[in-house]
Amino acid sequence: MRRQARSACPGHRKPMVNVDTRKLLRSLAKLIEKPEIKALQVSLVQTLEQLVEAESISLFEIRTLKQVGSDQAEDFLVPVGIDDSFEEDDAPLILLREEPQFMECCRSQNLVIAPRSAADGAGAPLRFIHPIFGMKGVTGFLVIDAAEHIERDQEMAAIFLGFIRNYILLLNDNQRDHLTGLLNRKCFDDKVMKMILTLGSINKRDADKVCYCLAVLDIDHFKRVNDTYGHLMGDEVLLHFSQCMNETFREYDLLFRVGGEEFVVVLRNVDAERAQTVMERFRKVVETHYFPQVGQVTASIGVTFIGPHDLPGMVMDRADQALYFVKEHGRNQVAFYEQLVAQGKLLPKQVESDIELF
Numbered sequence: 073m074r075r076q077a078r079s080a081c082p083g084h085r086k087p088m089v090n091v092d093t094r095k096l097l098r099s100l101a102k103l104i105e106k107p108e109i110k111a112l113q114v115s116l117v118q119t120l121e122q123l124v125e126a127e128s129i130s131l132f133e134i135r136t137l138k139q140v141g142s143d144q145a146e147d148f149l150v151p152v153g154i155d156d157s158f159e160e161d162d163a164p165l166i167l168l169r170e171e172p173q174f175m176e177c178c179r180s181q182n183l184v185i186a187p188r189s190a191a192d193g194a195g196a197p198l199r200f201i202h203p204i205f206g207m208k209g210v211t212g213f214l215v216i217d218a219a220e221h222i223e224r225d226q227e228m229a230a231i232f233l234g235f236i237r238n239y240i241l242l243l244n245d246n247q248r249d250h251l252t253g254l255l256n257r258k259c260f261d262d263k264v265m266k267m268i269l270t271l272g273s274i275n276k277r278d279a280d281k282v283c284y285c286l287a288v289l290d291i292d293h294f295k296r297v298n299d300t301y302g303h304l305m306g307d308e309v310l311l312h313f314s315q316c317m318n319e320t321f322r323e324y325d326l327l328f329r330v331g332g333e334e335f336v337v338v339l340r341n342v343d344a345e346r347a348q349t350v351m352e353r354f355r356k357v358v359e360t361h362y363f364p365q366v367g368q369v370t371a372s373i374g375v376t377f378i379g380p381h382d383l384p385g386m387v388m389d390r391a392d393q394a395l396y397f398v399k400e401h402g403r404n405q406v407a408f409y410e411q412l413v414a415q416g417k418l419l420p421k422q423v424e425s426d427i428e429l430f
């Protein structure tokens with residue numbers, strides 16, 4: 073059957089889709105391909121590189137860190153790597169308070185346009201600093217160095233950032249536990265699987281540079297708390313416990329609530345000794361924290377290292393075994409699965425086959 077020519081409705085002409093719009097739509101679709109904050113930011117830069125006139129586009133994250141030998145944490149600007157060759161841990165740290173233009177962007181929560189002189193060693197004469205918003209206000213910056221001020225380009229960058237912000241809020245809602253705000257169980261499986269794949273893909277030369285240490289933290293006798301003070305007070309304890317986690321661990325450690333009173337933390341690139349120190353410090357923080365009405369609460373902690381041939385369930389299983397060991401030996405302690413096995417206190421877990429023979 074021949075298609076009838078579409079009759080144009082008077083007064084309503086379909087807008088022409090020009091090449092730019094198509095390109096924009098394709099960019100938008102590509103942008104949200106990977107539902108992960110870092111991947112989103114990286115593809116934002118790659119997208120903008122194609123759409124705006126710029127000499128360079130870069131990302132910075134604000135990280136609150138303690139410098140060696142100092143007790144006080146300060147905000148630093150840390151460049152975010154766009155390609156794999158960039159090692160974020162080796163990146164130079166820039167003190168945020170010494171960067172007036174970035175400080176202004178934080179304060180105004182708006183685009184800051186900074187003229188640059190040759191004395192800055194600058195190529196492009198203009199720097200556009202866009203704020204990136206996270207759950208707690210400005211968490212980073214998108215920096216565009218360009219030869220001239222093309223309003224449409226900066227507007228486009230701001231629109232993309234707004235779009236990503238909303239998308240991240242949605243993602244967060246999906247990935248976070250509603251009571252504590254920590255990452256949830258579903259997110260745990262995804263993230264741990266990604267770490268296992270990373271471990272499997274790095275070459276032998278770098279194998280000792282990347283490692284992940286996973287700890288299960290379980291509140292002791294939590295049932296008693298619920299039974300004595302009620303469920304609402306129990307929830308309050310869970311909330312305080314998660315705050316202790318947020319205050320004790322580093323910004324880039326991953327913190328999860330994986331079950332009722334069971335939490336997980338994944339530390340990156342630490343050896344067993346360091347992990348022991350960090351977990352012991354957390355155990356003491358909980359032991360000495362005042363939990364309203366309830367008073368003192370303690371936690372038992374089981375730790376293991378993630379390996380390249382693991383599955384998320386296998387890692388949890390080992391950490392749980394170390395945790396049960398602690399529960400059976402007085403609670404309020406930290407135990408490493410690998411150490412317990414080496415000491416003959418635990419039998420190594422056999423990898424169970426998924427295939428049933430009969």
Ligand SMILES: Nc1nc2c(ncn2[C@@H]2O[C@H](COP(=O)(O)OP(=O)(O)OP(=O)(O)O)[C@@H](O)[C@H]2O)c(=O)[nH]1
Binds near residue numbers: 295
């Ligand atoms: N308030 C509150 N309680 C919860 C939540 N999820 C699970 N629980 C409670 O957590 C308690 C866990 O109890 P058990 O698994 O027996 O462990 P425990 O009492 O902490 O004892 P140990 O782990 O052996 O030290 C149960 O009473 C659950 O009802 C929650 O979201 N809120």
